[in-house]
Amino acid sequence: MVNEDRQYLEKFFPIASFIAAIIGPKCEVVVHDISDPERSIIFIENGYISGRQVGDASTDLVLKILKSEAYHEEHFIANYKASGKFGQSFRSSTYFIKNDKNKLVGLLCLNIDVTHMEVAAEWVQHILQGGPNPYIAPPVAELPQEEKQTTEYLQGNADDLLQHMVSSVIGRLTIPPDRLSSQEKIEIVRELNELGVFLLKGGVSQVAASLSISEPTVYRYLQKLK
Template sequence: MNETRQLLESYFPIASFIAAIIGPKCEVVVHDISDPERSIIFIENGHISGRKVGDASTDLVLKILKAEAYREEQFIANYKASGPRGQTFRSATYFIKDRNGGLVGLMCLNIDVTHMDVAAEWINSILQGASLTPPTSIDAPKEEKPSTEYLQGNVDDLLQHIIQSVLSKISMPADRLSSQEKIDIVKELNEQGVFLLKGGVSKVAAALSISEPTVYRYLQKLK
């Protein structure tokens, strides 16, 4: 077992400890970022999001890897996430770093607060401990509407979610967009980490009605 794997596995009992304290509505996940398509190597209460060991990273994990926010922070906390069944989560992510400060993994907590909205009046003091907003260090400027994390373990579904989220901002069909508009879309998708995943290029090419070599050419223009 290599040193990185040992480090990541040392967080497994911590993840179990946290889940045991907070209870069955708290999902705790350990990610190995070396393999974004199968990054989940440990999970407690995975029934909450439907994810399991061997599932992929989330859109927020990909954004963290691209933005490198972990270089200045130890963790991000109290942001909002959503699940595949419409759940709402209050979430936090701890950056697992090696002895040289390099990011090797993440430990993520996702507390299902979906039903708390119904009883918001008497648990308001709990929910107001910190606002349910995404981490400002890696998201859009404050004046823009912030995005949330999407807890989806399937790579194809994750890619589809990110691509459609970007395309939904556009009022016309993709095949009617100009080359520059498509380059701008590829730039935004690249910033969101789409191309860190296998199949990202082919999915984007299909969504924009262009060839895969064209996507690679657009990416070269962004360097």
């Protein structure tokens, strides 16, 4: 079945190249194989934009999609914001690749670098003395309500992804992790679990170190969340 899924995903490689050729060199197009989140990129066009390559990891959004299983009701999410490790801004969209049995096997992702467009839009807005920003689009009707504020961080290394995801949650704390109550730590583990952090192999150890608890304690918290 795994080989069949891979062969099915390979049919999207020419489509990815086709899209990149149409939109141009500022558009990165990626095909993800979700069977291995730590090495999910199996095809990429214009990867120099984000600095990623074949064999690199999923993104925080990919993990969240896998954990939430939102793909059951939707075929894609479109026109959300993403950021790159070099400070770029992207307008991104993701198509859910499902096989003949309607099982999710991969993702086709478009990331258009709009960094310079945003700078130009700000300049135009200034010239027009506070007129509406021509870049900011109205809400996208295709997106489900909970995805209207979808964001994504584009990076290649699984360890960097894990560090980013854990830091994004732990960094909001106003007190040191070792002063949190057990219930507060459980809630943090719940949030990280919903983000898909524990789909990565090093997730438990990273969270344990960040919360100043043992790995068995993380597993115990996860059991309580079931």
